[in-house]
Amino acid sequence: MEWIRTKLDKLREPFNQGKKYEKFAPAINAFDTLLFTPNHTTSKGAHIRDAVDLKRVMITVVLALVPVLLFGMWNTGYQYLSQIQAEVGFWEAFGHGALKILPMVVVSYAVGLGIEFAFAIFRGHEVNEGYLVTGLLIPMIMPVDLPLWMLAISVVFAVLIGKEAFGGTGMNILNPALTARAFAFFAYPTYMSGNQVWVSEASNLDAVSGETILGTLAAGQQPEYSSMDMFLGIIPGSIGETSMALILLGALLLIFTKVGSWRIMLSCFIGAAVMGLIFNALPSMGIAGNELTNFPWYEHLLVGGLAFGIVYMATDPVSASQTTKGKWIYGFLIGFFSVMIRVFNPAYPEGVMLAILLMNVFAPTIDHYVIQASVSRRNKRKKGINPQINTAV
Amino acid sequence: MSKDIRIKKGHTLRLKGETEKTCVDAPRSGTFAVKxxxxHSVIPKMVIKEGARVEAGDELFFSKYSEEVRFTSPVSGTLKEIKRGEKRRIMEVIIDADPSxxxxEFGTMDPLSADAEAVKNRILESGCWAxxxxxxxxxxxxxxDSPKAxxxxxxxxxxxxxxxEFILKDKMDAFQAGLNALGRMAKVHLCVAHDSSLFGTVKNVELHKVSGPHPASNVGVQIHHIDPINMGERVWTVKPEDVxxxxxxxxxxxxxxxxxxAVAGSEAENRKYFRTKIGANVTDIVGTVGNDVRIISxxxxxxxxxxxxxxVGFFPNLITLIPEGNKYRMFGWLPFTYNDIPSKSRTNLSWMFPKKKYTVNTNLHGEVRALVVTGEMEEVMPMDIFPMQLIKACMAGDIEKMENLGIYEVAPEDFALIDYVNTSKIEAQEIIRLGLDLMITEVG
Incomplete structure (x- = not known):
């Protein structure tokens, strides 16, 4: 270990302060600090610090994503192969999916981190770790057949317009991963929606149907999948969104480590369930409804991107509400609107992306009113203030 | 009327190196210093020159903008040196101390029967106003000012x-007399631990029992729960040994x-209570320590x-010695590793051992980043205050927002745990101090 350190110190010598490549220090630091937590000590303020840092937090989220990603690889292969042949081997399916998905992950990281590094050097700050998560999320919320160049352009848009334009990590209003998806959704709708995109090769081969459960429902038909299939995630959909079981596993890790807000997750599910129950109750109120409104509320929670969006994107601390009370309201409304948009959107039967982006925009407003309540409590006290202060300092 | 206060939010750090409960006289320092x-915010005006003779209680300097506030020598001896820093700012006033x-002589006075103004003047001229x-x-x-409490x-x-309680147990008469004196200026609130036994007989105060994790003992937290400060109001605080x-x-x-x-910390060898005078030399108490140890006053x-x-500074009752942490750690970001470093977050497993005592060092355990994680600051802020929003308001210098968010009720020490827990390694105490300084110049 010592000799690696000595080697690294030698390697980064030209990037040190006052040296030739000083300007590029953030880039080399990013790699250096990935290997070694630096030897920086406290110089002011508290003399001791918590073991947690942003790298740890972000890597924890990445860890929570890995099972979902691996399952996505298998499921991508399985959904395709099971429609054209009788027997599907595990590795056969996994390999098919991996070959499709790994290039997307590589492109997303390469493009996004490239921009992050450039901005870090340009602005003279260290590279923030936020993109480690965003870069993995973006491919996971895309349809598997999205051309890589479209993915790349979506990433550029998300990082430049969604994040850096607002000042970089910690300043963005919208969740960058969803910004990328929204960009692709509106810029390349034929690749992002419809019944041809959710299983690999579905747009090329007639034998393969690429319809999601929500798509089937919107077309007025009943899906052929059981609730168990929906829960396990052996259904068509975006790469990461299908497996409720593994998303819950990730959610547990996030809640256990306190990295993700359980308040947001819980209130989101409550909101979605409430909206689902309202729709389910329509027939008893004499309104016929349609296949989507009559879809059982608990299955509304299982299908589509709802769970994935709630666990990994609604909980993004930067774009979510920052106050505790605000988180409850923010989460509830995301769930509520997700199911509402899903049912009423005529073009595309899914709503979690739009619901989260909408609530991202409203999160500062929610926080404002939560904080205002504290401010009013404080101002109320002013009535009885002591008027005897004689001096100013 | 006594009111019990239960603090729920906060975090008690368990560290190795507690002080043993024995009190000894520290070897007399050759020099003492008032710094x-x-x-904070006092601009000193010296009244004596280098080489002058002082008794304990003789004036050294006064505050330029508040001339009644005098700062006096804690020991007798001769003024050795006035150490100046940048822009000739006085950093240390060093006194060559007599052996004893x-x-x-200020003369005795019974604060309960004397004139309130006389009590105040006595505190001022003796230098105890500091x-x-x-x-x-x-x-x-x-x-x-006339404070409300x-x-x-x-x-x-x-x-x-x-x-x-260990420090005060032999000085309860003086402590009571001090409270009597303070009581002539305003109502005195005495906040004690919920299991305290020493203060049951203390008179002329309103006694509050406080329980809960750190920062329950921070006077700012207590004020907030007992009688919060509003704009324009003043509250005074005094530390117990100073009383x-x-x-x-x-x-x-x-x-x-x-x-x-008290000398404490994992690197301290002689962990005892040392009796000395204010402004003693740290080396006379803990000896010379190596480069790999940090001395904290x-x-x-x-x-x-x-x-x-x-x-040692004017106020602290404690010297802590902990190891410096200027070492690299390979893959220090890996979750659930390095469990020997305590963490309030759960990204390592230290929270599973709530009784374990840790050796901590001064490593930052990461690098400074943008503020990303939310909710962690609120967990260690037991006041009706939004710490992250207040910090941001201070960074932006937005006075109205700072007022609304409760800047009058906080001191840097209330944000010390935020320094410790926050993922982004921001210096919350410094930001709050700068915010308070801005308020002093803009509002006063």
């Missing part, structure tokens, strides 16, 4: 902090600036860094 930077102190701290802003109080917090929840010094001044007529200093969260041969 004007200990008194002689005192300036012990009186003002909230808001966390600065030396202005004697022209005086708060004394007679316990400690900070990591490795000294036991106030006893004030009391002794009235009982004996002498400014006997005794400081009982105060606790690990709010203290000041010292080097060998420097002087």
């Amino acid at each position: 004007p930077p200990d008194f 102190d002689t005192y300036r 012990f009186v701290n003002q909230r808001p802003y966390d600065i030396v109080a202005d004697p022209k 005086i708060f004394v917090s007679a316990f400690n929840t900070a990591p490795l902090s000294p036991d106030v 006893a010094i004030i009391g002794e001044l009235f009982m004996t007529g002498k400014y006997n600036a005794v400081r009982t200093i 105060g606790d690990v969260l709010t203290g000041q860094k010292l080097t060998n041969g420097q002087y």
